Amino acid sequence: MENISDAKIEELAAAARAVREHAYAPYSQFKVGSALLSGSGAIYTGCNVENASYGLTVCAERNAIFAAVAAGEREIKAIAIVTQSPEPAAPCGACRQVLIEFAADIPVILENTDGIRRIQSLNALFPMRFNLPKDEET
Numbered sequence: 001m002e003n004i005s006d007a008k009i010e011e012l013a014a015a016a017r018a019v020r021e022h023a024y025a026p027y028s029q030f031k032v033g034s035a036l037l038s039g040s041g042a043i044y045t046g047c048n049v050e051n052a053s054y055g056l057t058v059c060a061e062r063n064a065i066f067a068a069v070a071a072g073e074r075e076i077k078a079i080a081i082v083t084q085s086p087e088p089a090a091p092c093g094a095c096r097q098v099l100i101e102f103a104a105d106i107p108v109i110l111e112n113t114d115g116i117r118r119i120q121s122l123n124a125l126f127p128m129r130f131n132l133p134k135d136e137e138t
Contacts, residue, residue, distance in 0.1 A: 001105045001121040004037065004078050009119070012037055012080035013111050015045050016060075020082050020113075023047035023060065032089075033082045034060035036068060039075030044068040061095035065102060076102045080109035088112045096126040 012035045020033025025048055032048040046063025061081060068076070076099065083089040088110030091099065099106075105123040 001107055001123070002077055004107055008037065008078070009080070009107070009109055012043065012078060013082065013109055013117065015043055016080040016082040016109075016111070017113075019045040019047045020060070021047075024049045026050060027052070027054070031084060032060040034064040034079060036061075036064045036079040037077040038068050038071075038073040039077060040073060042068075042071070042073070044071065044073070059092060059095050061091045062098050065095075065098055069102070074102060076106060078107045078109065079103075080111065082111045082113065084113040086112070088116055088118050090120070090125055093126075096122070097130065100126060100129045100131060 015035035016033040020031050023031035025031045027050050035043055035045045037043055044064050044067045046060045046067055048060045050057045061079065081091060090110060099122060103122055105121050108120045108122055108125055110120065111117040
């Protein structure tokens with residue numbers, strides 16, 4: 001797992017806490033904020049956006065990843081996820097699969113709004129992932 005400083009962990013968690021306030025979760029009331037550290041060192045954020053047609057809902061983690069990709073990034077070094085839950089919540093399977101597309105074994109910082117924080121490796125959260133060889137020119 002990549003090593004990142006305590007200061008960078010706190011910066012990512014703070015960014016995830018801040019963007020969580022913008023989440024649109026009128027159906028579940030489960031607001032999520034996410035912030036990722038890109039290969040260039042930039043931080044990208046995302047919050048969950050629900051829809052009355054539940055399948056169209058997009059998670060905070062994927063919104064942060066898509067923002068990074070839209071800015072030209074192709075590598076993720078770490079991600080923070082903040083939820084209001086008794087224990088910090090891990091990303092869903094879809095988000096884990098999208099993370100694997102752009103990340104090796106990175107720190108996944110899980111935090112709840114009470115300040116409980118856990119750090120897991122992506123490999124520990126998703127040991128049997130689906131992956132195809134990539135064409136490095138894309």
